[in-house]
Amino acid sequence: MRTLDWIVLIGSLAGIVLYGLWRSRGKQNVGSYLLAGKTMPWYAMALSIMATQASAITFISTTGQSYVDGMRFVQFYFGLPLAMVILSATAVPIFHRTKVYTAYEYLEQRFDAKTRALVSLIFLISRGLAIGVALYAPAIVLTVILGWPDTLTTMLMGSLVVLYTTLGGIKAVTWTEFVQMLVMFLGLIAALIAAVSMLPGGVSLRDAVSLASVAGKINPVVWEFNPSDRYNVWSGLLGGMFLALAYFGCDQSQVQRYLTGKSIAQSRLSLLFNAVAKIPMQFFILFIGAIVFVFYTFEKPPLLFQPDRLAAAQTARAEYSEVAARYEAAFEARKAAAWELIDAKKRADEARLQTSVARYREAQQRLDAARADGAALAERISGEQVNDTNYIFLTFVTRYLPAGVVGLIMAMIFAAAMSSISSEINSLATVTVIDLYRRHVKPQAADSHYLKVSRIATVFWGAYAVATAEYGKNLGALIEAVNILGSLFYGGLLGVFVLAFFFKRVGGTAAFLGVIAGEAAIFYAKFFTGVSFLWYNVIGCLVVIAAALAVQRVLGPRPAAAS
Amino acid sequence: MPEHDPIERREVPDEPPPFLGAWRRIYVSVLVYLAAIIALFYLFELLARP
Numbered sequence: 053m054r055t056l057d058w059i060v061l062i063g064s065l066a067g068i069v070l071y072g073l074w075r076s077r078g079k080q081n082v083g084s085y086l087l088a089g090k091t092m093p094w095y096a097m098a099l100s101i102m103a104t105q106a107s108a109i110t111f112i113s114t115t116g117q118s119y120v121d122g123m124r125f126v127q128f129y130f131g132l133p134l135a136m137v138i139l140s141a142t143a144v145p146i147f148h149r150t151k152v153y154t155a156y157e158y159l160e161q162r163f164d165a166k167t168r169a170l171v172s173l174i175f176l177i178s179r180g181l182a183i184g185v186a187l188y189a190p191a192i193v194l195t196v197i198l199g200w201p202d203t204l205t206t207m208l209m210g211s212l213v214v215l216y217t218t219l220g221g222i223k224a225v226t227w228t229e230f231v232q233m234l235v236m237f238l239g240l241i242a243a244l245i246a247a248v249s250m251l252p253g254g255v256s257l258r259d260a261v262s263l264a265s266v267a268g269k270i271n272p273v274v275w276e277f278n279p280s281d282r283y284n285v286w287s288g289l290l291g292g293m294f295l296a297l298a299y300f301g302c303d304q305s306q307v308q309r310y311l312t313g314k315s316i317a318q319s320r321l322s323l324l325f326n327a328v329a330k331i332p333m334q335f336f337i338l339f340i341g342a343i344v345f346v347f348y349t350f351e352k353p354p355l356l357f358q359p360d361r362l363a364a365a366q367t368a369r370a371e372y373s374e375v376a377a378r379y380e381a382a383f384e385a386r387k388a389a390a391w392e393l394i395d396a397k398k399r400a401d402e403a404r405l406q407t408s409v410a411r412y413r414e415a416q417q418r419l420d421a422a423r424a425d426g427a428a429l430a431e432r433i434s435g436e437q438v439n440d441t442n443y444i445f446l447t448f449v450t451r452y453l454p455a456g457v458v459g460l461i462m463a464m465i466f467a468a469a470m471s472s473i474s475s476e477i478n479s480l481a482t483v484t485v486i487d488l489y490r491r492h493v494k495p496q497a498a499d500s501h502y503l504k505v506s507r508i509a510t511v512f513w514g515a516y517a518v519a520t521a522e523y524g525k526n527l528g529a530l531i532e533a534v535n536i537l538g539s540l541f542y543g544g545l546l547g548v549f550v551l552a553f554f555f556k557r558v559g560g561t562a563a564f565l566g567v568i569a570g571e572a573a574i575f576y577a578k579f580f581t582g583v584s585f586l587w588y589n590v591i592g593c594l595v596v597i598a599a600a601l602a603v604q605r606v607l608g609p610r611p612a613a614a615s
Numbered sequence: 616m617p618e619h620d621p622i623e624r625r626e627v628p629d630e631p632p633p634f635l636g637a638w639r640r641i642y643v644s645v646l647v648y649l650a651a652i653i654a655l656f657y658l659f660e661l662l663a664r665p
Contacts, residue, residue, distance in 0.1 A: 083625060090625045126656070133649045137642045148627050265663035272656040285653065317630035320638065327645050331652055397665050405665060 053198065053450075053458060060459030064235055065466060069216050072228030076220030082502045085221035086153055086482050092223075092312040096230045097322035101300075101309045102330065103229035103471035106236060108190035109442065111337065111468055116357075116441035118341025119348075122269040124283045126338055129331050131292025135300060136327035138293075140320040142553050143301045148316045153486045155307040155549070162552040164560030165491070170567055171548055172487035175304055176480060178541040183476050183513070184520025190469045191521070192442075194462075198450065206521040209466060213474045214514030218507050222312055225474045232467035239464025240336060246453045247343040252350045259394045260346040266393065266409050267349075267416055269342040272335065282584070294546065294589045302545035305479040344448050349390050351452075355379050355426040357443035364434035365426055375429060379422035386415035473517060481509035539585045540578060543592015544570040550593060551600050558600050559610035566600030 053061075083089050117125050143155075152158045156175065160168035191205035216224045251260055264270050274284040300306045300323065313319030355376055356362040366372050389412035396404035427438040449461050485506045494501070547570045551558050558566075573595040577583045583591070604610070632641050 087625075090627050130649065130653065133645050137645050141638070141642065145629065148629075151626060261663045262665040265660075266665060270660055270663040273653060273660055313627065315628050315630050317632060321632075324641065324645060328648060331649075335656070393665065409665065 053462070054455040056455040057459030057462065060456055061462050061466070064460070064463035065212065068228050068231045068235065068467065068470075069212055071231050072216045072224040073220050075227035076216075076223035080221060080503060081499050082506060083499075084223065085503055085506055086478075086486070087308070088221070088223045088226060088312040090312060091314050092226060092318070093314065094318040094321035094325065096226050097309055097313055097319065098325035098329075099233040100226040100229040100471075100475075101306060101322060101326050102333075103233040103236070103468070104305060104309060104475040105299075105330075105472070106233070106468045107186060107472040108465045108469035111236070111239075111465055112190065112445055113442050114334070114337045115341035115344060116444035118269060118338040119345045119444045120441055122271040123335070123338040123342060124271045124274050126272045126331065126334050127274065127283050127285055127288035128292050129334050130285060130288035131290065131294070132296045132330050133327035134289065134293045135296035136323045138297060139301050140323050143307075143549070144310060144319045144323065145316050146553065147307065147311060148313070148319065153311070154304050154483055155302060156304070156483065156487050159548065159552060159563075160491075163548075163563045167548065167560050167564045167567070168487060169492070170564060171545060172483050174541050174544060174567075174571070175483055176488075179303075179305065179476055179480055180513075180516070183473065183480070183517045186476065187469070187473055187517050188521035190465060194446075194465070203522065206518060209469055209473065210514060210518035210521065213470050213477065214511060214518075217474045217477050217514065218510045221506070221510075222308065222478055225478050226309070226312060228474065229471045232471040235460075235467045236464045239461045239467075240333075240340065242457050242460050243449070243453075244336070244340050244343065246457050247340055247347060247448070250347055250351075250452055251343075255346075255350070255394060259397065260343055262397060263346050263349060263390055263393065263412075264342040266412055267345065269345055272338075291587075291590070294593065295542070298542040298546040298589050298593075302542070302549050303479075304483050305475045308479050308482060309475070341445065344445065347448070347452075350387060352380075352383050354447070355423060356430060356438060357440045357447045358430075358438055359443070361427070361430040361434055361436070361438045361440075365430040368429060368433055371429055372426075375422055375425045379419065379426065382415050382418035382422055386412060386419055389415055477510055477513045477517060480513040481506055484509045484513070539588050540574050541571070543574050543589045544596055546589060547593040547596025547600075551597060555597070555601065557609060558604050559607070562600040562604035562607060562610075563596075565603045566596040566598075569599035570596030 078084075114125065147155065147158060150158050150161055152161070154172075156168050156172045159171055187206050187210055188202070191200075191202040191209075194200055194205050195202045216228055248257055248260070251257075255263075261270060276284060277286045278284060310319040310322050313322065354362060356365065365375075389408050393405065393408035393412055396408050423440075427440065430438050446465075449458055453461070485502060489505055489509075490497075490502060544567050548563055548567050551563050551566065570592040574588045574592045577588060577591055578585070632638055635641050635644065
């Protein structure tokens with residue numbers, strides 16, 4: 053990081069926080085603190101929803117994923133527009149008309165207090181488990197790449213987020229996310245322009261796309277249905293739709309964004325903007341990864357991008373030298389084949405083109421094999437897993453990009469981390485105050501009292517995030533386990549909301565027992581079967597519905613439905 | 616739920632969409648867009664081949 057990078061980074065972060073605080077100035081009450089007084093325009097909510105979903109790891113890891121596995125990850129988002137249409141037609145008008153502060157408050161209106169309390173607790177547990185890791189995850193990468201102490205990174209991000217979230221409430225969160233998303237867009241455009249301009253002379257963008265295609269990186273549409281393959285059109289449309297329905301329809305960190313809308317139409321537009329913009333944005337991020345891959349066709353990449361694991365592998369000198377020599381030879385062969393391919397393409401020499409494609413692919417396979425051997429060596433020496441994907445993009449940025457652009461991309465990563473954390477703190481505080489404190493501890497206090505408690509709850513969850521982030525450094529590979537743990541709860545949440553919206557004859561007790569049965573089924577699938585965690589949403593949702601319908605049948609028709 | 620609700624609960628209006636006249640048409644447009652973007656991606660994949 054050079055001086056200009058520091059100026060851009062600090063200037064961006066300070067500007068974002070000050071802008072959010074300025075937009076949220078004025079007298080506050082609970083309604084303005086938690087729902088912005090329902091005054092938000094669609095564009096602010098739209099970018100806030102997008103920023104909440106985009107975490108630092110999204111940008112760091114997605115580009116790396118494209119480098120390794122190609123662009124097919126974009127299919128994961130194909131179900132999102134379907135979910136947004138369903139939610140715009142169902143959840144958005146229902147939540148607004150019932151004038152709720154949280155999605156779970158609606159469950160008491162529809163079912164009963166115990167169902168609301170159960171689902172609120174499920175949300176607090178699942179989000180509470182994830183928030184520390186969300187704060188710590190980018191620190192791991194920034195620490196290794198930049199040499200910053202992880203405590204500094206988590207404290208810096210945590211303090212800034214708590215400052216504007218506590219003082220300004222959801223207005224500050226939404227407007228900072230609005231600017232944070234703009235910074236992310238700027239960072240992405242700068243990264244792509246820089247990556248393309250770093251390609252060697254004689255390699256056009258079209259040549260780069262061809263090379264990426266030959267290496268299997270331009271694969272955004274996979275038509276074959278394979279249940280064991282995570283990313284294809286069909287799993288994207290179906291699995292992606294279920295995931296997006298659960299996330300945008302049942303998770304308070306997202307529901308609260310569109311509950312701030314000044315009309316039902318504005319809230320719908322904010323979701324539909326995401327339906328339209330999210331897929332191209334992910335395509336763009338993945339395309340950057342593909343271009344970075346082509347850049348490293350001509351500039352030798354390290355055997356492993358994760359510096360500490362590379363250092364571990366290098367300690368086994370003889371074995372490392374053998375792997376490194378194979379890697380070097382494969383890299384030079386791939387580079388030569390790439391130049392030959394470009395030349396053959398320019399001369400329209402079909403026979404030579406086919407030969408060079410075969411040579412390029414053969415060299416790529418040898419390169420991948422050497423990398424895999426290097427990773428296995430590093431894992432054996434260090435005793436820890438190699439997770440190279442997260443380090444590819446940041447290595448490229450910090451080693452090759454010009455001053456100023458590095459600062460902008462660092463600002464993008466910090467903005468992404470802060471935006472998802474601020475929404476989570478804000479929603480955790482809202483559920484704590486509205487669904488638990490006000491409902492079960494002190495129901496009849498003044499508005500000013502709830503405002504004060506909301507601020508205290510925000511500071512509490514912010515401090516909790518920083519504290520658990522510090523603890524998170526000991527979790528290591530458990531970060532992935534915590535993500536899987538989060539997916540244990542979405543199926544149950546989705547199931548109870550599907551019951552609430554579409555099964556009018558199901559009452560509170562049946563819904564309550566249905567959620568417990570759904571969660572039990574998910575935990576059974578997790579611990580006693582080999583089912584992939586992506587299916588937990590579908591399993592949980594279906595079991596909640598089936599169990600609730602069965603229980604309601606035993607209990608008989610509920611009074612309202614019977615009349 | 617408490618009988619007296621001390622916190623403000625604001626009602627918001629429902630409005631027609633700013634274009635296309637009806638929400639149903641907007642939803643159909645989004646679905647057509649999804650089909651089109653998948654087709655475009657596939658076309659890009661085909662055109663990217665050398």
